[in-house]
Amino acid sequence: MEHKQNNDFFKNTIRVIISNFALLLSSILVGLILPKILGVEQYGYYKLFMLYSVYGALLHFGFVDGILLHFGGENYCEIDKRKLRCITRFFISLELIVSSILVICSLFIPNDIYRFIFIAVGVYSFILNTFTYFQYFTQAIMDFGFLSRVNMLQAISTSVIIIVLLFLIKIKAINYVIYRQYTYCFIITYLIILFTYMFRYHDLVFGEALSLGKMKKTILMLFKIGFPVTISYQISNLILNLDNQYISIFFNNKIFGEYSFAYSLISLTTTVLTAVSTVIFPYLNKQEISNAIKNYGLNISYILGLMYFLIAIYFPVQVFVRIVLPEYIGSLAFFRILLPGVGITSCISLVIFNYFKITNNSMKYLALGIGVLILAIVLNYLAYFIFKDPYAIAISSLVVLFIWYLLSNSYLYKRYTIERNKNTFYMLLMTLVFEFVTLIKNPIISLILYLIVYFGITELLEHKVVEYIKSLIVIHVREK
Template structure:
């Protein structure tokens, strides 16, 4: 598994470069207003993934960890044709409904969402097939290609501006380029998995019961994903609803910076689930505490990227300086969101506890909506909303991680204490105006907290490595 993690993460170095360009260059080229519209599209695009109705996640759960040679190809072809027609029908209906929206800008955004639904949900289907078959070389190549095409598209836009073909880039121009890239990726997947798309397939009526079962096992996971997306985006929704597109663009820029920091480590999730699924929950749970400890320390190490980001934004993106205020508040939340999406959620899936995870997430979502509304009305302003988001995320961590702790009797105090301490340390040290002093204060306290909280844990890990 370690070699596969390294391979997938290695391919994501190119994704990191791509995200840096998207995170820093596109906001500069678009300007705050157009960038705000683009981020509105990206916000609603996260919910479009619900429109495969659980089928894609059901495929991953059904075939996760199986070899390609062990599955019925005619049956898989039936599923591939089914998802094609399902997304085509849903996407076309979405576009037709969007034509009745009065606002021209929102009409364009939701037409793009319809196109995105048709394309991206099919890409996800093939990505999950590759993940199920543990075809991580393909995933690494596709991820690298997406990143390369993103880089190429940005360089193309810059070149066009330099030679005066156009003066700037609008949100709809860039979204068309973005969608075109995924059309190409879909074509490559269908070409690679041609044996699972072209040819004789099992008729839909003969697959009816199996398709229904795939929906049944997949929809709780899909809804859980979407509930998770809603929890992540409650603050974005409030800012988009109650503030101008310009303020929303600046607030969303903070999340773009966060995505730069998390793009590489999140790729590990594609490798993790099939391996955990093969082990089974009893064997996998033995590694839970150690995995959580390692993940938490890596994430709060990644938060050091805040300091060069601050320098870069001040120097090259002065129109987005206000976003640094939001970034400082939101950044520690990366520690929680990554732990939940990368580790906790995968353990719930392996234990077949998707419905329980869903219920805990629904409760968190309701808490987050109400709590953010109260904070917004009492204190007002996007900064207050950002703090409400951070607290809501920690509440979610306590619920989901706490359930696993109680059920499987996992030690939890050190990990929870570490997150709380690093929250406070990051917020205090980054509030210092002197950047060098702020950096070294966070560095010293980061090392000190690891020694005090996890010193014995890492000592035992080092000893076990030395024995080998």
Template sequence: MERNNFLKDIAQVMFGNAALLLSQVLTGFVLPKLMSVESFGNYRIFMLYGTYAGLLHFGFVDGIFFKYAGKNIDDIKREEISKYFSVFIVIEAITSMVIISTSVLFFSGSKYGFIFFTIGIYSFVLNVVTFFQYFSQAIMRFGLVSSASLIQAATISIIIVSVLVSKLVGFSNGVNYQTYVLMYIGVYCVLLVFYTFGYKNGNRYNKISITGKYGVNGISEVFKIGLPITIAYQISNLTLNLDNQFVSMFFSARTFAKYSFAYNLISITVSVVLAVAMVLFPYLNKLGKAAALKQYINNIDYILLFAYASLISYYPVRIIIQWFLPKYQESLVYFRILSPGVAITLCITAIVSNYYKVMDDNIRYLRNGCISLVITLILDTVVYFTFKDVIAMAFVSLVELAIWYTIEDVSFRIKYNIKNFSSYLYIGLMVVAFEVATGMQNVLLSFIIYVCLYIVISLLVMRRSMKVLSQKLINIVRY
């Protein structure tokens, strides 16, 4: 029964994320067509700083997630969760007003004035939505999370298609980044309304409300649990985005648009696999530490096998960009260099970080992340001032990901006595295989060679995991 529920939850979240994937494809391929390169670059600057908005819940939603992960909704007191929610609303409102005021006082009239003003609004809406989302994941209400993903996907798709039709019939020349940013924030307002009604419909989930009985009991505990997780996440975020940050600061908006466009394409692949991570932690938490540790190597291997198979998407993406978005062809160079890092990123964000949470070892994860961030900052600085070249920044980004994964993974394996380091050999071989294959001019030959190399390397290095995974898939189909 437990396995059936797990598969059902995975299916629900994957379905919602599949819908989000379709909307991200529209955003990734159609939105650049509807904007000038400079305007798209400014939109991506908003999205870059928007990724840091998650830090502005100060660990509270992570603490809520950790506190309630795997619990039954009937065992949660309405007064307790409502108190937490009310305190959180006040904190976010104050934070939002500080950002908005700062944008008006110090950046008024500039591009960054608009960006930071909207970030102030976005941070409030985003973090309140995140509170609902994390609480829903914690109590394993994945149907609600999946429905929210569907609404988000549908709303974004309607916006993109409407602007596209408007341009095709001659009503407009597309959309500027200011208008689209406001519409994007509007999508999260819709999600906020949806989640609010989802916990106000009078059934057993009618738990969350605004209350004047704030109190302080338990609040510090939530912050204490969540803050190290959030800081670790934001350090991870900085590590992943530092090259983006350098390019946005030291190169033109046009160059950043093309570099960031490559990252936008990569994020499409990452978002689908991260659906598994949303479901994984509550179940690992219920399994217990010993049982979860036994699955560590297999989970790493499964993610790697799936991620490097997903890189086959490089070929249709390459064809689409050359045909539909020729002004972004330069992005293909960055996309090709950065793509093998997808597997490493997923290992860290979907598996390793969740295991640190399960083992209640968040401080170690945070410490390792700080070391990785310092190394990343040093490498990016040296490479920029040495080469002042975007391609060099892309290459060093791949190296930095490998260093970060090694620090986090080896530290975890040493502490919990987990052996078998075949994943490192597999990553190294697949990175070389992808770069060599995609370096060929003949697309069809390149595709065939990569697929053959993937199969051969996987069979040689991951034979045991492939056998176990195949058997599990067969059992699922039979079940």
């Protein structure tokens, strides 16, 4: 039974990874072609819309995170649909009211550009938050096949819009595209995805529903458990992006561009991280707390083993950049420093955060996050003040990640008396190995050396993980 659950977990993870990779490709297409289609000024207006639309995601007030926490791991067929319909209709009504207020207030903005942008944000926030509600519910009931198909549809829709617009310009059917036109297309894409979710889960909207009065306590509970998670997630984003903010403030646009491009390269690796994060919580939430706690160290080991293997992507990527994008060679130094942080970030985002959620310690995680954010602000500023060097800020951000991991990891170990293992030492050792091996100029030699050391250290310190993966492969081969 346990092997079947593990096989299902890995199959669903691979499935979501593939769809997330399609989203990544569409994002690359947008990132490379859209600026050319819109031009500098129009592209700037569109990015302004995107900047403010991020805050629109906060207007669900934690409700969608509450849905994921409450229903994570449950069987869709066994959930009372009358309760779900009441919850769904309440949330759609709430978002419609909030978005309408934002749109109405935006009508009084005197500046035409900002008026359009905030009206668009108001409309988009309703679509996005309702879309996220269905997406999180799909994740909660572990319908990862459908989730993957929706991600593919989103990637294809976005890519088609960009390609069609580029084609129309090439054949001179249109001379240029303004930011308003692309913003309409962007919003319509999300509207199509929302309708796809609603068609799939029409039982959540249509049919007999319980009264709001009977569901009042449940709805309040969803806000209560979800709000700390939403705020914690936003604080995590601030911590992870703080170094980028400092670079944009204290250094010129060229250095900021190189630093930002390094983060774009890192996203090639975090695509896998996002996929695993999507799958892991419902599986953890489905387990008994005692069993989940017992497997905590092993789950950290899995993620570390996977991520420190995946950062070998540095070697082919740096060759690609040197040959195809020589103007971005300066990004490679930042890429090299920051990339091992993916292993640390993955432990925090995938495992530790989810364990805080399933053990109802979201408020504690929030408090730790606020403390780490303050520490990050101080350390990043000191790095700039003392060294006046962007590389110092990059190293400082890596130190902050490690401290964040130590604090949150230590809390779980002490709180639940978990048996200590070698994960922290493995993480630190592999980070140092990567940083030293990448000093070798020959990429082939450095890649081979890194993989040899990786497999050696992983076999020595994470032997259980190696044996477990081997057993899964054997079982999979036998099933075939």
